Amino acid sequence: MRALRIYIALFRQMLKVRLAYRGDFVADLFATALGGLASLFFVLLFFRPVGELAGWRQDEILLIVGLSMMSYGLFATVSWNLFEFGDRYIIEGRFDRVLLRPISSFAQILCDQFRIPVLAETAIGTAVVAHAVAGLELDWGVVEWSFVALTVICGALLYVFVFSILASVSFHFEDRIGVAPPVFNLIPFGRWPQEIFPWPIQALLRWVIPFGFVAYYPSTALLGRTGLGGLAIAAPLVTLSFGGLAALCWRLGVRKYESTGS
Amino acid sequence: MNPARALHLPAYLGFFSGQFRKMLAYRTRYVTGIVSYLVYVTTYYYLWRAVFSHRAAGAEVAGYTLDQMVTYVAISWIARSAYFNNVDREIAEQVQNGSIAVALSRPVSLQGTVVAAALGEGLFRFCFFTLPIGAVILLLFPVGAPASPLHAAAFLVSCALSQVILTHVNFLVGMCAFPLKNIDGVMRMKHYLIEILSGLLLPVALFPGWLQALSSWLPFQAIAYVPSSLWLGHLRGPAPAGGPLAWLAAEPGQLVARALLVQLLWVAFLAVLSNLVWRRAARRLVVQGG
Numbered sequence: 001m002r003a004l005r006i007y008i009a010l011f012r013q014m015l016k017v018r019l020a021y022r023g024d025f026v027a028d029l030f031a032t033a034l035g036g037l038a039s040l041f042f043v044l045l046f047f048r049p050v051g052e053l054a055g056w057r058q059d060e061i062l063l064i065v066g067l068s069m070m071s072y073g074l075f076a077t078v079s080w081n082l083f084e085f086g087d088r089y090i091i092e093g094r095f096d097r098v099l100l101r102p103i104s105s106f107a108q109i110l111c112d113q114f115r116i117p118v119l120a121e122t123a124i125g126t127a128v129v130a131h132a133v134a135g136l137e138l139d140w141g142v143v144e145w146s147f148v149a150l151t152v153i154c155g156a157l158l159y160v161f162v163f164s165i166l167a168s169v170s171f172h173f174e175d176r177i178g179v180a181p182p183v184f185n186l187i188p189f190g191r192w193p194q195e196i197f198p199w200p201i202q203a204l205l206r207w208v209i210p211f212g213f214v215a216y217y218p219s220t221a222l223l224g225r226t227g228l229g230g231l232a233i234a235a236p237l238v239t240l241s242f243g244g245l246a247a248l249c250w251r252l253g254v255r256k257y258e259s260t261g262s
Numbered sequence: 263m264n265p266a267r268a269l270h271l272p273a274y275l276g277f278f279s280g281q282f283r284k285m286l287a288y289r290t291r292y293v294t295g296i297v298s299y300l301v302y303v304t305t306y307y308y309l310w311r312a313v314f315s316h317r318a319a320g321a322e323v324a325g326y327t328l329d330q331m332v333t334y335v336a337i338s339w340i341a342r343s344a345y346f347n348n349v350d351r352e353i354a355e356q357v358q359n360g361s362i363a364v365a366l367s368r369p370v371s372l373q374g375t376v377v378a379a380a381l382g383e384g385l386f387r388f389c390f391f392t393l394p395i396g397a398v399i400l401l402l403f404p405v406g407a408p409a410s411p412l413h414a415a416a417f418l419v420s421c422a423l424s425q426v427i428l429t430h431v432n433f434l435v436g437m438c439a440f441p442l443k444n445i446d447g448v449m450r451m452k453h454y455l456i457e458i459l460s461g462l463l464l465p466v467a468l469f470p471g472w473l474q475a476l477s478s479w480l481p482f483q484a485i486a487y488v489p490s491s492l493w494l495g496h497l498r499g500p501a502p503a504g505g506p507l508a509w510l511a512a513e514p515g516q517l518v519a520r521a522l523l524v525q526l527l528w529v530a531f532l533a534v535l536s537n538l539v540w541r542r543a544a545r546r547l548v549v550q551g552g
Contacts, residue, residue, distance in 0.1 A: 027447020031454075038454035042463055046309075049324040049468050054312040182297035188305055196312035201304070 036124035069125030071155030086170030171253030281382030353436025409495025430532035461487030
């Protein structure tokens with residue numbers, strides 16, 4: 001209970017900091033919304049002359065894109081600190097302060113720099129999914145919508161875990177090149193039907209950096225596309241295993257941490 | 263602006279080579295950039311492969327065959343690796359930390375130094391980023407040769423003009439930092455606008471009619487669509503034909519000239535506009551404790 005109270009107090013302080021700059025808040029909201037609309041607009045522009053893609057209709061692709069946007073929006077609320085972890089906390093020495101507080105260092109890193117405006121992407125993603133479901137005339141009940149909710153949460157957590165594993169690399173050596181950007185750039189691969197890619201890319205997005213599980217594999221289950229077997233519903237399992245791996249990497253990293261002394 | 267000040271060439275050469283050397287110090291940053299560009303080209307390559315897979319050989323989508331589409335995508339990204347820059351971010355940082363006051367005290371124009379430095383960055387990017395990216399992409403994907411030697415030469419000129427156009431667009435976005443201070447949101451909006459409207463992700467010829475008409479009156483298509491169309495010799499596209507210079511179009515040579523003229527007009531227009539905006543901004547600038 002005490003830990004929870006500290007979390008809430010910390011979280012409120014940090015929200016106050018973010019809300020102090022109204023202009024930035026609004027600009028971030030607009031930019032996020034425009035980014036979401038741009039992804040959507042690209043799919044619409046692409047499909048207008050094309051018609052269909054490897055047996056996938058526009059609304060089916062929109063379901064994948066919408067799910068992926070919902071997850072990404074949730075992840076983006078905490079993503080800044082994961083991307084900047086090495087610079088902000090290790091090199092600039094902010095991690096000492098984090099360790100002094102009697103609550104989980106990982107939770108603190110996630111909460112600091114929490115961004116609310118990026119949830120606009122989740123909102124747009126939800127609208128896209130609703131539109132796709134209506135367009136495909138799918139008659140979904142509680143089970144399907146619960147599966148959507150589970151998929152979105154697992155997808156967001158999967159992004160968090162993948163990037164926290166990369167962030168914990170910074171505990172061991174100063175990352176001059178940046179390992180996160182190339183992994184970040186793999187996200188668009190996961191927004192398209194995986195069968196259009198050759199097997200090495202499919203394997204990469206399935207077993208190594210499993211962004212395929214954020215939206216594509218769950219979508220095949222939602223659309224009743226068979227042939228992928230258990231992969232279609234394996235997202236929670238993949239997320240759990242990456243969660244374990246992320247926790248292990250973080251713990252090893254914290255144990256290794258030596259302050260810069262500043 | 264006094265012309266003698268604006269034409270102080272050796273000073274601008276200093277900014278040009280200074281920026282080149284500054285970038286050189288950070289060259290390892292570009293290693294991961296190569297991976298990013300490869301991911302983009304790979305994604306669009308397989309997307310278009312899938313689109314054409316159940317069409318007859320030689321079929322066209324909006325006037326492009328598969329080979330042309332792959333070439334368009336690859337060349338667009340290779341060109342972007344050279345013309346891209348972050349002038350807007352750099353100006354915003356200078357406004358935020360007050361070092362923009364130094365620019366005012368220099369006996370040369372800010373606009374001139376920004377363009378010179380951006381060209382220096384362009385040269386760096388061409389040598390250390392575009393060449394390796396281009397080599398990897400040309401090895402991995404079936405990229406078509408330019409339509410003719412004339413088109414190849416025009417493509418190179420066009421890329422240089424793209425760079426100057428983008429630099430000025432970024433300069434204008436950077437000027438927003440005077441009233442707004444933080445322009446992260448504006449910069450991201452510009453990023454998405456350019457990604458779509460420049461024709462980087464999709465050729466403008468695939469847009470619906472209203473968007474093509476809109477694009478032909480905006481500078482963005484002159485950044486990516488024009489150079490890539492020059493490489494392909496694909497200049498019949500309805501986008502320029504509906505635009506302001508539709509009367510000048512018949513022979514291939516004329517089409518090439520028209521494409522470059524469109525870019526030159528945008529350079530001139532944006533340069534004048536940037537100058538006006540900068541002079542207004544400089545007059546109102548307040549640097550705290552500067």
